[in-house]
Amino acid sequence: MLSLTGVSKTFFPGTANERRALRNIWLELAEGDFATVIGSNGAGKSTLLNVIAGSLSTDDGAIVIDDRDVTKLPAHRRAGLLARVFQDPQAGTSPHLTIEQNMAIALTRGARRGLGVGVGRKRRSAFREELEVLGLGLESRLKTRVGMLSGGQRQALSLLMASFTHPRLLLLDEHTAALDPARAELVTELTVKVVAETNLTALMVTHNMAQALRVGNRLLMMHEGEIILELDAAQKRRTTVADLMDRFTSVRGQLADRSLLS
Amino acid sequence: MEAAIEQGLIFALLALGVFLTYRILNFADLTVDGSFTTGGGTAAILMYNGVDPYLGTLAGLAAGAAAGLITGLLHTKLRIDPLLASILTMIGLYSINLRIMRGPNVGLNMRDGQVIETIFTPLKQAKLMASWQTVAILAAVALAFTAAIIWFLATNFGLATQATGDNPQMAVAGGISTDWTKIVTLMISNGLVGLSGAIYAQFQGFADVQMGIGLILVGLASVIVGNAILGTRYMALAVLGVVVGSVVYRLILSYAIAWEIAAAGDMKLISALLVVVALVISQNETIRGWVGKISASKSPEAPEPLTAPELSAQPAEGPTPLDPSSAKGA
Numbered sequence: 390m391l392s393l394t395g396v397s398k399t400f401f402p403g404t405a406n407e408r409r410a411l412r413n414i415w416l417e418l419a420e421g422d423f424a425t426v427i428g429s430n431g432a433g434k435s436t437l438l439n440v441i442a443g444s445l446s447t448d449d450g451a452i453v454i455d456d457r458d459v460t461k462l463p464a465h466r467r468a469g470l471l472a473r474v475f476q477d478p479q480a481g482t483s484p485h486l487t488i489e490q491n492m493a494i495a496l497t498r499g500a501r502r503g504l505g506v507g508v509g510r511k512r513r514s515a516f517r518e519e520l521e522v523l524g525l526g527l528e529s530r531l532k533t534r535v536g537m538l539s540g541g542q543r544q545a546l547s548l549l550m551a552s553f554t555h556p557r558l559l560l561l562d563e564h565t566a567a568l569d570p571a572r573a574e575l576v577t578e579l580t581v582k583v584v585a586e587t588n589l590t591a592l593m594v595t596h597n598m599a600q601a602l603r604v605g606n607r608l609l610m611m612h613e614g615e616i617i618l619e620l621d622a623a624q625k626r627r628t629t630v631a632d633l634m635d636r637f638t639s640v641r642g643q644l645a646d647r648s649l650l651s
Numbered sequence: 652m653e654a655a656i657e658q659g660l661i662f663a664l665l666a667l668g669v670f671l672t673y674r675i676l677n678f679a680d681l682t683v684d685g686s687f688t689t690g691g692g693t694a695a696i697l698m699y700n701g702v703d704p705y706l707g708t709l710a711g712l713a714a715g716a717a718a719g720l721i722t723g724l725l726h727t728k729l730r731i732d733p734l735l736a737s738i739l740t741m742i743g744l745y746s747i748n749l750r751i752m753r754g755p756n757v758g759l760n761m762r763d764g765q766v767i768e769t770i771f772t773p774l775k776q777a778k779l780m781a782s783w784q785t786v787a788i789l790a791a792v793a794l795a796f797t798a799a800i801i802w803f804l805a806t807n808f809g810l811a812t813q814a815t816g817d818n819p820q821m822a823v824a825g826g827i828s829t830d831w832t833k834i835v836t837l838m839i840s841n842g843l844v845g846l847s848g849a850i851y852a853q854f855q856g857f858a859d860v861q862m863g864i865g866l867i868l869v870g871l872a873s874v875i876v877g878n879a880i881l882g883t884r885y886m887a888l889a890v891l892g893v894v895v896g897s898v899v900y901r902l903i904l905s906y907a908i909a910w911e912i913a914a915a916g917d918m919k920l921i922s923a924l925l926v927v928v929a930l931v932i933s934q935n936e937t938i939r940g941w942v943g944k945i946s947a948s949k950s951p952e953a954p955e956p957l958t959a960p961e962l963s964a965q966p967a968e969g970p971t972p973l974d975p976s977s978a979k980g981a
Contacts (some may be wrong), residue, residue, distance in 0.1 A: 465827055483813065493810055502811045503808060
């Protein structure tokens with residue numbers, strides 16, 4: 390489904406600030422895989438998502454999604470294959486547009502946008518049904534501007550917008566990190582539900598190790614631009630947060646980042 | 652008063668163009684000052700040489716759109732800041748406009764004892780200039796374009812355009828080519844500005860290379876005044892407000908002159924002051940609170956902050972995709 394072969398990315402090459410964000414990454418996700426990605430700050434997690442989405446170019450290696458080599462495609466042309474939810478709840482939606490208008494944009498992701506009506510009666514009722522799944526009452530607020538919603542509501546909407554069109558690949562970039570614990574839990578539950586129900590292939594970056602172990606069928610640990618640990622479903626079940634911490638500590642040769650415990 | 656309303660309705664087309672860039676695209680487009688003259692000059696020189704007036708007017712629209720295309724390409728392909736890209740086009744157009752008109756101005760009244768045919772000729776001959784009939788005709792034109800823009804903004808492409816101005820990151824993630832939506836919108840916008848110039852040149856009976864100077868402020872004033880009157884909560888009212896704003900703005904100016912508060916030469920200063928006052932009012936929380944109370948606080952939504960587009964060196968869509976400095980938390 391998704392394959393990265395020898396992908397590398399260096400920022401500010403040849404300067405004093407040179408930083409190798411990704412070093413020779415090899416990654417293979419099968420159809421329906423839900424992989425969580427953990428690692429300390431600067432490990433390359435977000436860069437990994439950004440090169441897959443096309444927000445960043447690669448220096449080396451190839452990215453293939455669904456048998457299609459997308460390595461050279463700009464971000465907006467990869468959008469038909471993948472959808473993203475960002476960490477910032479503001480990032481995934483358009484604040485001055487209404488809920489239904491935002492969903493119309495998501496619905497036409499990757500398609501040619503012509504002069505057809507953006508939100509017609511048929512689409513509106515479909516959007517209402519989709520929104521009911523969230524259980525946040527948004528289905529009765531179709532004409533509300535998204536800027537009026539809370540962070541949690543916006544993030545839930547972003548998740549729905551990313552998933553209801555059944556993209557080939559769903560990228561989640563610490564999408565619960567900016568929410569309060571209750572909202573984060575809600576959005577996590579929705580994520581698990583949505584991915585399971587629609588059998589999406591997903592890659593989720595998270596800072597929360599317990600969440601990384603609980604959610605999905607695979608786990609990747611990154612450190613300094615490399616994938617240093619890969620767990621399959623069975624291994625994940627046997628692994629505890631303490632095991633992951635030990636692993637981190639041994640790799641880093643120092644006490645692991647406190648934020649990893651959160 | 653009819654004459655002022657007529658002018659307001661003609662400049663409403665320009666204001667609608669400014670609305671599309673300033674409000675929808677969040678793009679400070681100064682091309683307007685040049686493309687208005689390009690539209691007016693193109694139409695005038697064609698009619699002066701006997702071309703059908705409607706065809707000539709349409710050519711003014713096309714010339715304006717071409718100017719918008721240049722700004723769009725400068726910004727999207729060469730990554731020049733919106734403000735600077737549009738200034739470059741505007742300045743360059745000054746020379747091009749002189750070439751188009753083969754001089755600083757083109758008269759549209761008589762040539763070799765013959766009346767030059769313009770779209771206003773029948774109205775002039777029937778002595779209907781500055782009449783309610785002409786106001787009605789021009790209002791119909793302005794409202795037709797208003798309706799077209801309201802329709803456009805509700806289409807799939809129109810929503811993509813709105814997202815481009817509202818949240819570029821989301822737009823790109825949603826598969827929108829923000830380069831394309833910007834170019835198309837700049838062309839539509841400056842097409843309207845060129846059309847406005849073409850009609851205005853015929854209205855005043857000549858095209859002049861100076862005719863566009865300062866009109867970006869006229870457009871901005873119309874947008875801000877109109878949105879203050881009809882609000883921005885509903886897109887249809889926001890667009891209609893631009894036409895209302897343009898007419899109100901003209902009426903204010905004409906009364907200022909008629910009552911000898913100001914002379915004709917003070918117009919530009921009044922435009923500038925009006926925009927400053929409107930911006931300050933719309934940005935000041937306290938004053939906005941008063942205005943909100945006065946204009947019936949039934950709207951559950953807070954009033955839109957009417958902020959000027961970023962005039963700093965910040966590119967409209969943030970760091971370019973290939974810019975390593977855009978990497979966060981890598």
